[in-house]
Amino acid sequence: MGRYTGPVCKLCRREGMKLFLKGDRCYMAKCAIEVGRPAPGQHGMRRNKLSDYGVQLREKQRLRRMYGLQEGQFRLFFERALRKRGITGVRLLQTLELRLDNVAYRLGFAPSRRSARQFVLHGHIAVNGRKTSIPSFLVKPGDVIQVRDNKQSREYATRFMEAAEGRGRPTWMSVDRESFKGEVLHVPSREEIAPIVNEQLIVELYSK
Numbered sequence: 662m663g664r665y666t667g668p669v670c671k672l673c674r675r676e677g678m679k680l681f682l683k684g685d686r687c688y689m690a691k692c693a694i695e696v697g698r699p700a701p702g703q704h705g706m707r708r709n710k711l712s713d714y715g716v717q718l719r720e721k722q723r724l725r726r727m728y729g730l731q732e733g734q735f736r737l738f739f740e741r742a743l744r745k746r747g748i749t750g751v752r753l754l755q756t757l758e759l760r761l762d763n764v765a766y767r768l769g770f771a772p773s774r775r776s777a778r779q780f781v782l783h784g785h786i787a788v789n790g791r792k793t794s795i796p797s798f799l800v801k802p803g804d805v806i807q808v809r810d811n812k813q814s815r816e817y818a819t820r821f822m823e824a825a826e827g828r829g830r831p832t833w834m835s836v837d838r839e840s841f842k843g844e845v846l847h848v849p850s851r852e853e854i855a856p857i858v859n860e861q862l863i864v865e866l867y868s869k
Contacts, residue, residue: 717866724858728757729774734797739867750860751851758849761786762796764806768836768843769825770818785814800845807842815841831855 711719725735742752757763762778765786771777778796780786786793787807788800800806808818822838830836833853836843 714866717862720858720860720862721866724754724757724856724860724863727774727856727858728760728763729778736867739863750864753863754851754854754856754860755848756799757856758854759799759801759845760796761788761793761798761800761806764800764834764843764845767831767834768806769822769830770808770841772821772824780817785809785811785817802845802847805842805844807840 721735725732728735730738738756739749739753742749742756745752758767762774762781765771765781766774766777770786771780781796781798782794784792784794785808787809788798789805790807792809808814818841822841826838831849831853833847833849834843834845
């Protein structure tokens with residue numbers, strides 16, 4: 662299945678929560694979730710009781726769509742988390758948070774993860790001084806992520822960094838607005854990770 666190119670607000674309505682897929686619009690009063698629009702489709706107004714499997718599936722879809730991953734990519738990240746020591750669900754969230762496109766979004770270089778992914782793909786980001794154009798690249802504590810020193814890259818980042826200040830930034834990274842760079846201070850703990858999901862349900866779904 663190819664990448665989803667439809668209206669992203671439709672995905673938020675389907676999941677019944679904000680997935681923050683559309684940048685600043687998600688913080689406005691006209692957001693579909695704020696307005697109270699129902700789930701898409703002819704039967705969107707219905708509230709059918711979900712089975713245990715349905716609850717687990719919805720939780721997985723929320724997290725997958727929040728980070729903009731296809732099913733195969735998401736499954737790969739789960740299997741990688743499964744092989745690591747620690748709680749699998751927490752390790753999954755930590756791995757997703759440390760993706761370069763997500764870190765660029767968290768630092769405020771782009772208004773959404775989708776935009777951050779494109780920003781990285783087009784070569785506007787450097788990690789430890791080296792151009793890196795792989796959105797799934799996993800950063801490590803101590804890595805410095807910087808917008809490359811060219812006019813086009815920095816003009817784009819400037820448009821969104823100020824707005825990101827108002828939303829607040831994760832405590833597991835620092836940012837220097839003047840030099841367009843940020844540093845990963847440590848691997849985020851579960852309390853420092855934003856996604857409002859029950860990751861244990863995702864583990865149970867993939868364990869079947």
